[in-house]
Amino acid sequence: MGLRHTLDFLLYDWLRAGELTSRSRFADHSRETFDAVFDTCERIAREKYAPFNRTLDIEEPRFDGEKVILPKASKEAYDAFAASGMLSAAQDYEIGGMQLPYTVESAAHTFFAMASVSMGSGMLTVGNANLLMVHGTELQKSVFALNEFSGRWSGTMCLSEPQAGSSLSDIVTRAVPDGGDFASDPLGARYRLKGNKMWISAGEHELTENIIHLVLAKIPGPDGKLIPGTRGISLFIVPKQLVDTQGQLTGVRNDVALAGLNHKLGWRGTTNTLLNFGEGKFPVQGQAGAIGYLVGRPHEGLSCMFHMMNEARIGVGMAATMLGMAGYHASLDYAKNRPQGRLVGPSGKDASQPQVRIIEHADIKRMLLTQKSYCEGALALELYCARLVDEQHTGEPGAANEARMLLEVLTPIAKSWPSEWCLEANSLAIQIHGGYGYTRDFPVEQYWRDQRLNMIHEGTHGIQAADLLGRKVVMAGGEGLRMLALRINGTIERAIQRPEFAEYANALGGALQQVGAATKAAWATGDAREALANAVPYMQAFGHMVIAWMWLDVALSIPAGAAQPPAHVGRLAATRFFYRYELPKIGAWLNVVSSRDATCADMPEEAF
Amino acid sequence: MGLRHTLDFLLYDWLRAGELTSRSRFADHSRETFDAVFDTCERIAREKYAPFNRTLDIEEPRFDGEKVILPKASKEAYDAFAASGMLSAAQDYEIGGMQLPYTVESAAHTFFAMASVSMGSGMLTVGNANLLMVHGTELQKSVFALNEFSGRWSGTMCLSEPQAGSSLSDIVTRAVPDGGDFASDPLGARYRLKGNKMWISAGEHELTENIIHLVLAKIPGPDGKLIPGTRGISLFIVPKQLVDTQGQLTGVRNDVALAGLNHKLGWRGTTNTLLNFGEGKFPVQGQAGAIGYLVGRPHEGLSCMFHMMNEARIGVGMAATMLGMAGYHASLDYAKNRPQGRLVGPSGKDASQPQVRIIEHADIKRMLLTQKSYCEGALALELYCARLVDEQHTGEPGAANEARMLLEVLTPIAKSWPSEWCLEANSLAIQIHGGYGYTRDFPVEQYWRDQRLNMIHEGTHGIQAADLLGRKVVMAGGEGLRMLALRINGTIERAIQRPEFAEYANALGGALQQVGAATKAAWATGDAREALANAVPYMQAFGHMVIAWMWLDVALSIPAGAAQPPAHVGRLAATRFFYRYELPKIGAWLNVVSSRDATCADMPEEAF
Missing domain, CATH: 2.40.110.20 (Butyryl-CoA Dehydrogenase, subunit A; domain 2)
Incomplete structure (x- = not known):
């Protein structure tokens, strides 16, 4: 499915972004005005960003001793972006803004990130x-600030x-x-x-x-x-x-x-x-x-800076997600067009069969479905977090506070999970291209290189993990984690109503229980050194649980029925894939967390 | 530990390569002659390869319309390599060869692969x-042939x-x-x-x-x-x-x-x-x-070509291993020298503590130990396979046949496992460097890029997996797999004698049983389409089992005792790491194999 189709479904059918227009701040908006923003961004990304993504890679910035020289396309893209008004999309009307919900602004940025992540979109x-x-x-x-919002x-x-x-x-x-x-x-x-x-x-x-x-x-x-x-x-x-x-x-x-x-x-x-x-x-x-x-x-400089941290980290997560998506779409296109090999028959290779396109091979489908489940699952999470930002800013006090607490817990995942797993998606996109994927004649190797930054900037993977296990899940007596568990249980309860989702509901319930138990076990001695020694495996497991939750919640917005249109068939398959192939991985990660395994922490330097 | 130290241990203490000199073909050799070969190769790699690895990356080959232009260093390295006689290291004396065991030749090649993999060593x-x-x-x-062996x-x-x-x-x-x-x-x-x-x-x-x-x-x-x-x-x-x-x-x-x-x-x-x-x-x-x-x-061209396939694939696995090792050593060196942050105290971050070098942080140790367990485990496997090649060529008929069968089963792992996991090791090497790792001022980003080729050339990951599950474990009624199981059980039996290894022996026994059961379950319907739909997850699990076996077998060559020198402490920690953090991953991979999960294979094209 194209990105726009996926966004429409997630925003309107799943997150019900249309309901935001009932809030006074967004009262002048409607699905039509949101769609007009998407149209504009999609067009600028197509015309000014996508065609120049490789140019940016080849014509790296250089300094002539006086000024930094960038490709001409950079300036043209910047000007078009600034002229679109997107720099102040979320600002008040009175300072020239559009008063767009952050959810819509985030979704609009996906077009730029997918077309050319390093061209940037003023984040x-x-x-x-x-x-x-x-x-x-x-x-x-x-x-x-105002001269920045204007693009000047x-x-x-x-x-x-x-x-x-x-x-x-x-x-x-x-x-x-x-x-x-x-x-x-x-x-x-x-x-x-x-x-x-x-x-x-x-x-x-x-x-x-x-x-x-x-x-x-x-x-x-x-x-x-x-x-x-x-x-x-x-x-x-x-x-x-x-x-x-x-x-x-x-x-x-x-x-x-x-x-x-x-x-x-x-x-x-x-x-x-x-x-x-x-x-x-x-x-x-x-x-x-x-x-x-x-x-x-x-x-008080650092606390001023950290004020913006959640949104910056969601921004990195969204960029990672869209780089993954770019690779997914490129490799899907390649797989549909590249003839190679023959279908395996019941008895194995069958040379008498006609040649097929590689998308017909089970292992290619596995690599595509993996990418789909990672990238669309990550997109759901980023949009979900963006929706929480809107709730934090425009919701009733109770809901706003809940949203704030949920964001504290989810932000390390929103930042780290796509950085790690959409990198894997980008690697699979290369793999599908075979030798061609290893050349600069196709875009996928660049996506993979671009992506590798995301586990490093805006707080490394290790920093995110220490933040999650060291602060977020224990803050306010574990209130953030409890609120997250409530939401996840809400999804599970709705899923249990639908027999086709019972398998997932049970698995997600089990995962939530495992993560909860591991959190307690990690902190059982109260010693941060023991708890945090395996913070990264903890974050990996936590992230997989969250994405599994996202997929089940997304699947629940698909009306029940045997005959589904292809887009829903794909979403249901991605959900099944995630529950069958991915979620079971959390056991191995949580083992070492729960046992406070000290193998790494105790390693003497001279023994490496 | 330096590469030479690790090689010495694996070759002489673990694989007892010295015993090969009792065979007539190698009778003129001794540990001294082997070491002299290593000295020479180490020196050429240090002088002619390592200093120019980045040069090769920057000065990519170009065609001026008449000839291909390479950096001067390429010619100098080639000449030095050819002059060393290594191109005919394994050949008979009568045609100018050294009659070196393949085990020793493979080990000698590690120096070149680690110094500059793409400079090549005449493979x-x-x-x-x-x-x-x-x-x-x-x-x-x-x-x-003779003019190729001479380097002309x-x-x-x-x-x-x-x-x-x-x-x-x-x-x-x-x-x-x-x-x-x-x-x-x-x-x-x-x-x-x-x-x-x-x-x-x-x-x-x-x-x-x-x-x-x-x-x-x-x-x-x-x-x-x-x-x-x-x-x-x-x-x-x-x-x-x-x-x-x-x-x-x-x-x-x-x-x-x-x-x-x-x-x-x-x-x-x-x-x-x-x-x-x-x-x-x-x-x-x-x-x-x-x-x-x-x-x-x-x-009959293809069968002539495939005759050399095992050694070519072991060669790729060894190259992948040494790229991983290069990243491990680079990031270890960086971690020992980079000051950043403070130790976590019992109550978390402690700003009053003095700054430390990053190797003192538990998460950095985790990333280093992961690399060590991957790269040294992979090196053990490659050398083990090389030793099997020698057995196949110079052993008694029964032993030669067993070696041949084992190689059939192990070669897809020797090729694929380092390609996949030493890529992850290279990514961790970048991560340890933080932002610096993402720049071309440090070597680790190049190792990661170089490494990405290995899952593609000499038979892609998917091809290796189909070969393993579709042919190698079922050939001759499963005889190859049975022979491998016998060897693994031999290791388990020795390990059970040593209480400190009982945990690993049990885990490896369980893994072997799981892999065996999954093999049967995959083929339970006899339909290759069902069996092979999840061949890659099968290969991942199989590979992890094999590396776990390697580590336990390596650990068994460490004499029992409480006070160990640092190198042995490191090997024992890497073994423990692999059993605690890695081996448990196989459950998730084998689940889908055993259930012949058709989620991927059944995915309709239009639903992506």
């Missing part, structure tokens, strides 16, 4: 501006440093007050920043007239020393070009310089940079140090 | 020449065509007698070949003065039509430059032309080509058609 710019809308002053909003400027998130990636508490970028009047700058308390920021996506380019960096840095204490740990971290707006209170460029370049481009395995359409802040390459008023305006209060 | 040339030593005439051996010429295997990869019965390259005297050419019955051959590794280059192609083609029947199926296939020697009976170049170029280079995801040091045979670009005596000399009898 960082939107995240940057959203953060300012929550934590910025009125002037910071109007000067910075773009934004970055500058967290990592060469020596501090997963461990942000070790950042050493310093911010010191800039002059005696530093506190009275209308754009925010003014500091001078010095330090290096690593892995900064879109950190330097010519797509927009300005780049607004949001930078984590430490304000030294009275003794001049940096405060250890994350408490010392504050957040600053550091524009590449300095601007006035009207949002006009002053013509003064800020002291932010490109130190180097990272040459990546994939995802090459997005420039990734090492930036030097305040090294003196572009001194401001004769002085080294990048000008930065404090956002929020000092020492 | 195709040796396979080509070996084939001629078995199936060629005396003159074909002396003219072609190189060899290829030309099987696939653009429309016929996995399905060789559909090749359409034709071979017709060349003139009335075709049968009396001293180099072999002379034919003219026309057709295209795809995926030909080292099909065109300037590393050697001549390239000897071994080409599968069909001799048309009396009606001029090609015989359908594999029966019609014959084998031909097609030299790039025509030669005389003395092995001198005649100065006449044969009608073999490069049609194009394949641009690959990885493994770029090895040229991969589409070759046109007989299109008339280099007419011989004014006539289009490549001159080819028949090898063996007409219509």
Whole structure:
């Protein structure tokens, strides 16, 4: 089925996104306005993104000493995207937004991610501006956020440093007050920043007239020393070009310089940079140090940043999902057209049979159905999470709180599961292409390379797992996990009503019980070292349980009946596949969690 | 542990390779001569291969219209390798060989594969020449094979065509007698070949003065039509430059032309080509058609080719293993040196703790131990198979026959298991490097890309699985499987004597029983369509059982005792890891095999 068909079903038939229009914020909307957004995004993705995905891979960003050079297609895609208004799709009408539900915005982004994930669709710019809308002053909003939503400027998130990636508490970028009047700058308390920021996506380019960096840095204490740990971290707006209170460029370049481009395995359409802040390459008023305006209060930078984390992580999960989907569709197309081999007969190979297309071979079908169950299952989860974001923002207080708690538990899965399993899907897409899949004449090898980033950025797999087992399932006395179990049990109860789903309902109930028991067993001694030693296998099992739940819940929105249209036959087969081939894997993962197996943790370094 | 240390242990302590010197063929050898070979290979790999592995990736082969251009390092490495005598390491003294056991030759090749897998170590040339030593005439051996063993010429295997990869019965390259005297050419019955051959590794280059192609083609029947199926296939020697009976170049170029280079995801040091045979670009005596000399009898080409298949597939498995090992060692080195984060305390994250190197984190240890268990387990299997090859060739008739049967069953695993799981190991090596692993500044992303080829070439994963379940475990009434079970039971019986291994012995016994039962259940209806629909999950389970067996058998060669040196501690931990974290996975795979689950096979095309 095409992506649009799948989205329509998941959004309208399953998630009942149409009902969101009964809420006051979305009252002007209707399925028609949602569909018009999808039409526009689908068209831009088809015309401006898809044809250039390989171009981005081949014409990697390069620095000529003065500026970063990107393929022409990047600028054209960026302009078309910005012109569509999607950068402010979720914002209020009064600042030029569309007041679209996040669910619809997320679904609209799938077209871009599938067409060319590294061309990007402004996720960082939107995240940057959203953060300012929550934590910025009125002037910071109007000067910075609004110019980002309009597409005039773009934004970055500058967290990592060469020596501090997963461990942000070790950042050493310093911010010191800039002059005696530093506190009275209308754009925010003014500091001078010095330090290096690593892995900064879109950190330097010519797509927009300005780049607004949001930078984590430490304000030294009275003794001049940096405060250890994350408490010392504050957040600053550091524009590449300095601007006035009207949002006009002053013509003064800020002291932010490109130190180097990272040459990546994939995802090459997005420039990734090492930036030097305040090294003196572009001194401001004769002085080294990048000008930065404090956002929020000092020492609360990390919590400002983490405010946006759930949506950023759902965004990564959605990108991973759509890369998987791109490979699935490419390999499905190939399998339908490539003649090779003959069908196995009852007695084995049968050379007298006519040649067939490879989609007729059972093992090719297995690889396609695996991809379908992974990618469409992941898409269901991402949309489900997006719907929870809407509930959190526009639901009744009780429902909003439940949605918030569910999101806390589900976000590590929404981020990690597609990153891991849609990578496997991309590998299967290569496999279906045989030798051709290993060449650059087909797109699947690029999807696989692009995909490999997703287990690394926005919190590695290990970080997600520690977050899930170390915080999310135990927070508030396990309330988040309990709420999730209630929802899963709700699905099970509805499924038990339908005999054809009884097998799945039982299996899902068993899985939920196993995961619950493993959670308790992991924490039985109360020692985090024992509990977390196998956090990744725990997350793998948890994720498989969640996707199994998604599939059963999706299947329940298919009306009962013996004769189903092909799309429903496919969904029911993907559900069956997931329950028969995938869900049983959780036993092996949970074994080591439940026994708090210390084989890995106890391994002495010299024995490797 | 370094590779050499691991090899020494596996070869001498575990496989007792030293005992091979009691056989007449190897009587002149000793551990000292074996070690001298390893010293030489280790040195050449270190000096001529490793420093240039990235160069090969960046300076991909290109065609200037006349010749294929490779980095200078390729020629230097090739020359050093050829000069070492390793191309004829296994051959008789009388033709300049070293009469080395295959076990030792395989072990020697590990150094090259780990240093730069795509630089190559003459596997195709040796396979080509070996084939001629078995199936060629005396003159074909002396003219072609001997000049390949000396390194003067190189060899290829030309099987696939653009429309016929996995399905060789559909090749359409034709071979017709060349003139009335075709049968009396001293180099072999002379034919003219026309057709295209795809995926030909080292099909065109300037590393050697001549390239000897071994080409599968069909001799048309009396009606001029090609015989359908594999029966019609014959084998031909097609030299790039025509030669005389003395092995001198005649100065006449044969009608073999490069049609194009394949641009690959990885493994770029090895040229991969589409070759046109007989299109008339280099007419011989004014006539289009490549001159080819028949090898063996007409219509028996495929069986000649398959004669070398086991060793070729073990070679791929070994390459996959060593790519995995390269990533393991690189990520181990990185983990020992990269400071990041703090140890988890009993109550979770503890910011007051000092920063640690990442090797101290439990999840990093998990990823390292996973790699170790995969790569060293796979290395044990490859060496075990190599030892079986020696047994087949030099053992007593009964033992030789047993070795042959075991190899039939184990070869699909030796080829497929490292291809799949050392790819996962390479992915974990990237993960340990975090963002740096995703850049081309570190070697691990290249290992991962190079590795992805191994599930495709020399018979895809699906082909291996169909071979295992469709042929190997049922051949001779299941005799091969029975012999394997006897060996595994032998290991179990020894393990039961040692209390510390009882857990593993029981688990391995259970796994063997499960695999046996699944084999029976798969074939319970006798219908190959039902049996083979889940051949890949079957192979995955079978492979995990085999690697578990390898680890237990390896562990048994460690003397009992409480205080072990670090290398043994590491091996025992890897064994425990494999039994606790990996072996339990087989249940999920075997479920669908045993139930002959038809979810995939029954999926209608239009439902995808």
